[in-house]
Amino acid sequence: MTLRIALIGTGAVGRGILEALSRKDLGVILTGVADSRSGDICEDGIPPLSLLKRKKETGLCGDPSVKAEDVVKTAPYDVLVEVSPTDAGTGEPATSYIRTALSRGCHVVTSNKGPIALYYHELKKQADDAGVSLRFEATVAGAIPILHTLHESLGGNEVHALYGVLNGTCNYILTRMAEEGLSYKQALDEARALGYAEADPTYDVKGIDAAIKLVILANTVWNRDITLSDIDITGIDLLTEEAIRLAEEQDATIRLIGEIIPAKNLYRLSPRIIQRQHPLVVHGSLNAIIIRTDLAGDLVFSGKGAGSLETASAVLGDILSIRDRYAGGN
Missing domain, CATH: 3.30.360.10 (Dihydrodipicolinate Reductase; domain 2)
Structure with a gap:
């Protein structure tokens, strides 16, 4: 099963995810990406290495006319990967992105502490009602799989x-x-x-x-x-x-x-x-x-x-857990 993901956030964690995707064949295709100033949507897939090069050279991940909310609302993805910076006071805009993805019947993986600390029970109910997963291993202790251990x-x-x-x-x-x-x-x-x-x-x-x-x-x-x-x-x-x-x-x-x-x-x-x-x-x-x-x-x-690849490790673990679970129709 090939899993389609949209990535919101191309800071240290986002770049770590892109680097890992470029190194490994994980059965994951990137169909949408956005940072705070640009975005890109491509049903056939966005090559992670090309994206990393563009980000390094221009500071942008895509077209300035494409916003993060456009990617969240319209990109063809199975999993929204939300790794934008944390706002501990409001949880925004990440919380709105997560709610939108769940309302589309898509899974969500996030490293963003704000939405989980502020609205976990509400978001978990929305995910359960939609029959999808909300996973957030990377919100606590980086590469240490503490939430997986405690939950499962x-x-x-x-x-x-x-x-x-x-x-x-x-x-x-x-x-x-x-x-x-x-x-x-x-x-x-x-x-x-x-x-x-x-x-x-x-x-x-x-x-x-x-x-x-x-x-x-x-x-x-x-x-x-x-x-x-x-x-x-x-x-x-x-x-x-x-x-x-x-x-x-x-x-x-x-x-x-x-x-x-x-x-x-x-x-x-x-x-x-x-x-x-x-x-x-x-x-x-x-x-x-x-x-x-x-x-x-x-x-x-x-x-x-903490760290780019270390936090990316936790995010990828969540993504692949979703892939493996739903590939079997569970």
Whole structure:
């Protein structure tokens, strides 16, 4: 079965998807694409390598007269792949794109945290009513298949708790402060220079990004209906070198840890002192997650939580899961 996809967003994640499609024969054809300034629709398929070259040379993915909403509304696709930048406040325009695709009876795969954090239950019902899939593995922990594990692989288990390092920017800053004795500002400047932190790092360092991931986990895994305001959030922006040094003197270090304990309605994100040998003490921009279950015990996952190809890996996994599931008529 050849699956037709339309891609909305040609930033880092979108380019990673295009690069992967150009490398591998995955039985996927690209019939529509759009960025914030242009778009293209072609029923016979758009070659990913040609598209990447055009984007690099012109900054556009297609015709400036073709808008993203045109692609979403009219392109011939089976799966809408929505990987545009996140708007955590409104979820737009991504939420509207997703609703339109679902209303057409098309599947949706997204890396966009905004729509899932804000409107998951509504979007899931629309997808169920249409008999299609809504998948969003890439919204949490990048290449780590944590949502697939929680939703599918741990059937029969009761998941009692989840603990995790869910933001690579913060983890990089904390690692550099501990290992090199850098100040918070020095480590942040270094993270900016390497592309781990944005020019305005507020979203990351104040814990907003990681907290949104906790919202997604709570609502999609435990069927809660919480918002960002329900998370007790403390970021790393006020952390001092002295605090790091004191932790190091105790053979410990500090990591920004997210917690979900459903039985206690506990949703928290804060810097925590933990022993250096703890499995959540990962280095650089890595993410790590511990799941506590009744049958399987404690399960530990770690890996790259961001990056072009890493996030594309999660998106492609969702796309191919849809292809394989619906190829069998299920």
